[in-house]
Every structure is written in structure tokens, then in C-alpha cells.
Amino acid sequence: MKRIAILGSTGSIGRSTLSVIESYPDRFQVATLAAGANLEVALEQTLRWKPRVVSLANEQDADALRSRLRNSGFGGTKIVHGAAGTVCVATHPEVDFVVSAIVGVAGLEATYEAVKAGKAVGLANKECLVVAGELITAEARRQGKPLLPIDSEHNAVHQCLRGGTPVEVERIWLTASGGPFLKTPKSAFASITVEQALNHPTWKMGKRITIDSATLMNKGFEVIEACRLFHVPPSRVQVIVHPQSTIHSMVEFVDGSILAQFSVTDMRLPILYALTYPERVPSEFRFPVMDLRHLDFCPPDMAKFPCLRLAYEAAQAGGVKTIALNAADEVAVAAFLSERIGFEEIPRIIEEVMAATPAGNLESINKVLALDAGARQLAEDMVKQKKRPASPVRAIP
């Protein structure tokens, strides 16, 4: 019986994880949960799963949950809150496996502490690898415990890598849907509206990741994640556009053989893979291979999507530069979404913040968080200097 902690239990990945656990009651049990501010769902989950510990983001919600549970006559769960509460959930002695699915740098500390406590960790939080990848993977190696990727691309890579040893890997190929502007000419990029950018052709996702998909920054983050997770330099990670997103990613070996992975696009599949690794267990998720018809591919246009180039540069520089990349992107995307800057200014702001950030290594999660705050402030200042012109939208030179 594997005892699971979920960091971010009320979010999409958290709920999918609970759905997987529900389907395999003889394999998994919920040990602890960390949620944000969704009190109703946290209450439901606590009553349903009876975890040892539940943590909420703030004290008032924790108090409210405690009293609601008392009113329901249920007293078996310890309720905690805040960053310390999340760490308590992640490092609880009765936890074997931690699913790290809190969005943003908020998930960083608890994930790092889970790794340090010798837990196996399934990573759905992008920031863990993008801004603190070196620290977290080094600690996982020291502990001799696996870090299992819970997103379709890196999960696919993890599966393909089983076809050889690490020194036999020539290249990792990440597939990219190409986003909504795959066929939009570069000349039209300056006038891209928020509405157009939010209209992703294949996925329904949160706003920031949808914009990151439109700029290909999301794929850039995945390049950095692949470098950190699989210990390869950026020159050995390539992106190929594959609009159907059927093949989730590929690994090319030194002998010239390439393995590709595909499956239905349901997050429960990589979650199940991570939770059961190194075993595979039967699931209901069948890809209808006989219905395969066409798969298309094309190289990414790095000139049209400068965010991808910036991510490669950050991956190469490592350390502080990836923090600047992520922080500046988050700020710039928010500014675009609130129509304070144009679409083409997103990469410009990121590039300026990266240039203004001196290179350096990471020493601790606290330093990561401080650098992250600094880079955000810098990005905010740059956004203010670049006020977007009032409509009508015009091309920005």
C-alpha cells in the first residue's frame, strides 16, 4: 500500500490524482493533503479520504475547516495551514509518495523538503524544475529517490528512456502542438489580441499556460525541465511541432533508434505511471490505435517565437537566469492579459529582465525565492515603462 501526499489536492492534477487513487484502492491510500483556499472541496476531500493531515493556505480557512469537521462529528484529521503546513503534509512520516501539484513558486519549498525527507516525488509543478531544478534534482540524487514527471511530455520521455541507459541518449525530442499562431505570419504578431491568444486549438487550460503555449514559452520551460530532470545539456533537447499532439515526446539513442510514446490525453495516465513506477498496472485508458490516421510534424520557427530561444539561453546559463525567465514571463503575461502590453512585448520584457539579472548559481530555496521576488519587481518596472498604446492596436516596431 503506497501512502500518498497531494500538494494541491483541490486543483486539476490533485483531483485527477484522487480519481486514480479511487480506482486502485488496494494499491494507494491518501495520507495527507494540502489545498489552497477552496474550503468546500477541502472539506469534502477530508471527509471522503480521512487523511492524517490537511493543510490550507491561510489560518482563517484552517479554523473554518476545523469547526466544520467538528460539526460533522469527524475528528481524525489534523488541520494545519500556511507554508509550514504544506511542508508538514509533504514530509509526514506516514507518506511514501508526494504528488507536487501546487502551481507557482508556492509549491517549491514543500517539494524540496519532501525530496530531502527521502520521499518519492511526482512532479506536476513546473517551477520546481524551471527555477530550482538544479537544487531539487541534486537532492533527489543524493537521496537515491525517483523524481517522476507528471506531465505528458516528460512522462513520455521517461518512458522512452527505458529503451537504453543515460549515456546512450543522443537527444530528447519534445513535441509541441504549435499553439494558436503556428500559421500566423510574424507580421501579424504585433496586433494579436488577448482573445486570440487565449483561443488554444487543442487544450483548455489556465490563462497563463495558454498564453505561454501561444508564445511557445511553455515549450521553452519544458526544455529546461527536460535538461534538469534527465541531466542533459540544452543542445540535446529539441522541439518539434506536431499539431495533433498524439506523440507526447520521443528519445533518440546514440545508435540512431528513436522511441516515441503516445496514449490518450488524460492526465490520470501519467499520474498512474508515476504512482506505480517501476510497475505498469492495467487501466481503462485505451488509445484507439486502429483509428490513427495522420500525424504531421514541422520544425519550430525560432524567429517567430523568441520565447523559445530565450528559454534555451536560460537553460544554458542555468541557475539565476531561469528564475529571471520564469518570473519575467509570469509578470509579462499578466501585463498582456490586462492589456498593458502587446503580445510581442512579452519576449522583449523577458529578454531585458534576463539581461539585467547577473548569472549565478542557486544555493538554497530561500535564495531562489528572494531572486524570484527581485526578478518580478524588475519585470513590473519594465512593464510600467512600456505602457501599451490605446486602441486601435498598431504594430510595435
Next chain:
Amino acid sequence: MKRIAILGSTGSIGRSTLSVIESYPDRFQVATLAAGANLEVALEQTLRWKPRVVSLANEQDADALRSRLRNSGFGGTKIVHGAAGTVCVATHPEVDFVVSAIVGVAGLEATYEAVKAGKAVGLANKECLVVAGELITAEARRQGKPLLPIDSEHNAVHQCLRGGTPVEVERIWLTASGGPFLKTPKSAFASITVEQALNHPTWKMGKRITIDSATLMNKGFEVIEACRLFHVPPSRVQVIVHPQSTIHSMVEFVDGSILAQFSVTDMRLPILYALTYPERVPSEFRFPVMDLRHLDFCPPDMAKFPCLRLAYEAAQAGGVKTIALNAADEVAVAAFLSERIGFEEIPRIIEEVMAATPAGNLESINKVLALDAGARQLAEDMVKQKKRPASPVRAIP
């Protein structure tokens, strides 16, 4: 240093194997060679590789090779001949790995003896698995030595299988180019000419295998080989048409994940894989992933290609039925090539021979060879009864 025996050294796979050995002189050396009747090439290979033993098909050629070598002042190689000579090459004590690449049942005995002698074996001979698969794989299991497939499909499956354990395999997907008649309507099949059938869209191959590709019997044989080699029932092996033949084959796991393998189509790659397994070594064979454009797939039409159905039936029945399938196919294809029967009569003859052959298990290679001879005779008799009408060709009801 791995010491290699090649059964069929002057054929296409044999020469490709020598080319691989030449590229990795620090890894491999030629220990022994068995050739057919190509005296000139056998002489060259003997002088170049200085093997311990060389075997030719018949005594006169062996004598001639011996005297030619004496005239060249070279005396380091023992020259033998015939079936016993091939067995001597395959079981020589200084051999670590045997490449089995003699076409037809002629390669059967020596390959079986190599397995029995505890050699690792790379299989390029189809008949070993189609007509004697149960015997050979059982013996390899007993010896605890690997049987490594040297053909693009099964080699691809072997690679994909590394993504899980045998019990985690849900299904093997063999890709098929579809042959020259993929888009020909069934109604036109009766009038297919030898010339049309020999015009394969992607591969230049021997005549029998080209016709077997046109009837999809070749894929049927591969289904049987996959069942024997990977110990799965026919229900777990499926064929999918993929005209570009980029993806060589796929494995679907119980959790719903599918791994696919692709690479350049050069036989040296599966040979290298087999010779170095479980290692992968760097090669010059790079698939240009960035040039990937379109991959197409469709289900096979079992009604149009009854040979594929017959192969599934033989795979299910096993033993003697697969011998009947192979022998009848060889005879029927030869009859088609010499215009004694029409294209649609190939599966009819095979079906009749299979029906007339009582089911039964295989006890020894000698019994396999006797049953093979019997099935061939039966097929010849049936061909005689079915004299093809003189031209003009008409539809056969």
C-alpha cells in the same frame, strides 16, 4: 570482443553484418562463416576476415575454395561443406554470437543447433520462427540465451518492450506498408499480373518476399514470428497499415501507454542492435527527425488480403499448421511467378493445404523438415489441379 558466426555470409544480411563488424573492429571479430554457392565472394570474405571455419553448400565448391586459398598462400581457415558444415560453423566453440541469415528451411537445423550449443542468436531467417518457432524459442529459454530479431519490425518491438515487463504487454502493433495493392479494389485482384505484383512501392527485395508483401502474407509471417519470439497469443498481435513505413512497430502496455520505434531503414541498424544488445553503441545512422512531415495509418483489409487471416489461423493452431502455411505459400508464390496460377489462387491453395494438414505439435527439427516436404508436395499437387487459364487473364470466380 564478441566472436561472430554468420550463416549466409554472402547474402544481403550477411554482407551488412560484415559491414557492421568492419565499423566496430574493437568490438567484433568474424569467427566462422557459412555461405551458399557464391565461390568468389566466399573467397574474398575468407581472405579478408580469416575466419576459423568457412562452410559452402556443396563439396565441389568447398574443394575449389580450398585450392584457391592454397594458391593465395593462405592456409589458416578450415573449409567444410553441406548441412554438417553449416552446423560446424554455427556451433564452433570460439563463437559467441550467431547471425542466422540463410534463407528458407536450409537455415533451420544450424540455427537450432546454435541455440542448443548456448550461443546468443540474431535471427534474420524467417522460417526459424514461422515453422519451428516453438522448438527454437523453447530451447533458447532453456539455455537462458537471447534470440534477437534482425528485421525492422521485430527489432522495433524488441526495443519498445524494454518499456515494461512481459506481463505488462497488452498488444504488439506491427506496421505494414500495405504493399502495391493497398488501394486496388478487390474486384481487380483476379487480373493482377506478375509484373504488377513485383512492383513493390517502397522495398527492393527478392521475388518471393515481394509477392508475400503484395498478398500481406509477409506480414502474416511476422505475426507468427512475433507470437513465438515474444510469447504472446495471436490475439495480442495486430497489424496496422502505415504506408511510409517510418514507424517500424509499436508496443501497447496494459496501462494504455504505447511506445513506437523508428529509425532510418538500413538493415545494419537492427544488426548492430542485435550484436551489441543490451548495449547501444553510437552509429552514423541518423534519422532526420526535423524532416518528419506526415505519417499515415489505416486498418488492414482482411477481406482483400486473406493470406493475413490464414496466417492468424496458423498462428493460433501453431505447430504443423504454420509449416503447411509456409510451405504452401512458397509453392503457390512460385506457381504464380511462373504464371501457372492467378494471384487470387495463392491464398486458396494455402487454405486447402492447411485444411488437408492435420494439426499437431513439433517434436524435432527432423520432423519439421519432413512435414515441410510433405506440405510442399501437397501444394504442388494442388497447383497442378488449378492450371491458370491462358491469357487474356479473366476474373476467377
